[in-house]
Every structure is written in structure tokens, then in C-alpha cells.
Amino acid sequence: xxxxxxxxxxxxxxxxxxxxxxxxxxxxxxxxxxxxxxxxxxxxxxxxxxxxxxxxxxxxxxxxxxxxxxxxxxxxxxxxxxxxxxxxxxxxxxxxxxxxxxxxxxxxxxxxxxxxxxxxxxxxxxxxxxxxxxxxxxxxxxxxxxxxxxxxxxxxxxxxxxxxxxxxxxxxxxxxxxxxxxxxxxxxxxxxxxxxxxxxxxxxxxxxxxxxxxxxxxxxxxxxxxxxxxxxxxxxxxxxx
Ligand SMILES: [Fe+2]
Numbered sequence: 001x002x003x004x005x006x007x008x009x010x011x012x013x014x015x016x017x018x019x020x021x022x023x024x025x026x027x028x029x030x031x032x033x034x035x036x037x038x039x040x041x042x043x044x045x046x047x048x049x050x051x052x053x054x055x056x057x058x059x060x061x062x063x064x065x066x067x068x069x070x071x072x073x074x075x076x077x078x079x080x081x082x083x084x085x086x087x088x089x090x091x092x093x094x095x096x097x098x099x100x101x102x103x104x105x106x107x108x109x110x111x112x113x114x115x116x117x118x119x120x121x122x123x124x125x126x127x128x129x130x131x132x133x134x135x136x137x138x139x140x141x142x143x144x145x146x147x148x149x150x151x152x153x154x155x156x157x158x159x160x161x162x163x164x165x166x167x168x169x170x171x172x173x174x175x176x177x178x179x180x181x182x183x184x185x186x187x188x189x190x191x192x193x194x195x196x197x198x199x200x201x202x203x204x205x206x207x208x209x210x211x212x213x214x215x216x217x218x219x220x221x222x223x224x225x226x227x228x229x230x231x232x233x234x235x236x237x238x239x240x241x
Contacts, residue, residue: 041088043081047074048117052124059218060123061207072202073116080109104185111184115164118196125224133194133225133232137167140176151178151197152216158182158199159212167195169232174239192235195228 037043054065083106090099129137129144141147147167155165157180164181168191179188197219204215 037085037088041084043084045077045081045113047077048120050120057123057222058127059221064204064206067206068198068203069116069120072200073113073120076109076112076116080106080113083109108184111181111187115166115181115184115193115196116198118166118193119164119198122195122224122227123219123222125222125226127221127223127225129223129225131225131229132236133229136176136232136236147178148220151195152213152220154178154180155197155199155216155219156212159210160201162200164199165197166191166193167228168192169194169235171235171238171240173241174236190240192231194231195223 050065050069054060054062054069057065083102087102087106090102134144137144137147141150151165151167158165162183164184166179166181166188168177168179168188169175170177170188171190171192176194177188177191179191181187197216199212204212208215208218
């Protein structure tokens with residue numbers, strides 16, 4: 001259970017948190033949030049374990065993958081939890097720019113967590129497209145090769161920067177799209193990620209340097225298409241219009 005005392009510890013996490021702490025007088029009624037914290041502020045998200053041993057991946061460095069999960073992803077889960085608890089400390093006297101900054105970071109970090117969980121979960125396979133998603137890709141792009149050319153090219157276009165390439169199912173009309181998501185936060189509205197490829201440099205730099213094509217090749221050879229198919233099956237009947 002997260003208490004108000006826990007929140008006060010949480011807001012010592014940096015300059016923004018310190019600024020918030022200074023702006024909030026420690027008197028009764030400084031926040032309307034009661035103990036225990038309601039779910040929106042609880043900050044209790046847990047790290048999802050890798051569904052395979054990193055050493056089992058073909059052509060992807062074990063240490064790089066382990067660090068990616070244990071440092072980058074795990075660190076972001078902790079940061080999201082602290083940020084949610086920090087939001088519980090805001091009140092009517094909080095400067096709008098403080099709240100705006102935290103809310104922007106909230107969506108960036110929440111999306112980072114979600115996309116990383118999709119990324120790790122959609123690896124560990126044989127890289128051979130099959131099933132309903134393969135048929136859907138053929139229908140949308142004319143062939144799997146056409147789709148893969150665009151998917152790889154979209155990844156390469158993000159080289160040297162940061163972002164994601166996400167094969168996305170539109171919950172509006174059931175269409176498929178390869179979406180480039182910059183900064184974790186630019187998503188296709190009502191889009192369900194089917195296949196996520198991390199193009200942040202921490203995902204490949206240690207092993208592949210600037211040669212992103214080799215990283216993308218290794219990624220494609222490890223895609224778990226069973227997982228991608230299950231994601232599609234969850235939503236294939238949804239067309240919200
Ligand atoms: Fe990452």
C-alpha cells in the first residue's frame with residue numbers, strides 16, 4: 001500500500017520533484033488525495049520478465065538485450081511509478097508548467113513501457129510470417145515482401161535518432177499500417193500494436209554500431225509470429241468506424 005509518506009519520498013527524485021516539494025506546504029489539506037492512493041496514482045506497475053533467455057536469440061547480443069530489459073525498460077517502469085505518485089502531490093497551487101511537463105513525461109514513459117513490453121514479447125520466434133496476420137499483410141501490401149521492405153525501410157529511416165516502427169491494426173476500420181513513432185508518444189489513434197521494433201540506439205548500438213540494417217535483419221529473424229497472430233486475433237473483429 002502506498003502512503004502519503006511514500007509520496008514525499010518519491011518527490012525527492014530530481015529537480016522537478018524538488019521544485020514540487022518546495023511549492024507544496026506540509027500542512028493538513030495540502031492535497032485532496034487520500035491514503036491509500038487510488039489506482040491512478042498508486043504507481044505499482046510491475047516489470048514483466050523476458051519470456052525467453054536472451055542467449056536463445058539468434059544474432060542479437062545477450063548482454064545488449066539483458067541491459068535493454070534490466071536497465072532501459074525496468075528503469076522506465078520505476079520512473080512511471082514515481083511519476084504517478086508525484087502527480088498525487090499536485091494541487092491548485094501547482095504551476096501549470098510543472099503539471100504540463102509531468103503530463104508530457106507521463107505519456108512518453110507510459111508508451112515506452114507498453115512498447116518495450118510488446119517488443120520483448122514479439123521476439124523469441126523463428127522469424128517466419130504465418131497465420132492470419134500473414135494473410136492480412138498480403139491483403140494490405142500485396143505481398144509479405146512488400147510489407148517487409150516498407151517495415152525495414154521505415155526502421156532504417158530512424159537511424160541515428162530514436163523511435164519505434166510498429167505494425168499497427170486500426171481499431172477504426174481494421175486496416176494495417178507501418179507507423180514510425182517518435183519519442184514513444186506519436187501513436188496511431190486507436191491503433192493496436194501488432195509488431196514493435198525498437199529503433200532507439202540503445203537497442204542496437206553496442207552490437208551493430210551505426211549499421212542499423214544488420215540490427216533490423218537480426219530483429220526480423222527473431223520475430224515471434226505466434227505472438228503477433230494472437231494480438232491480431234484479439235482485435236480482428238473490432239471496427240469502431
Ligand atoms: Fe528500448
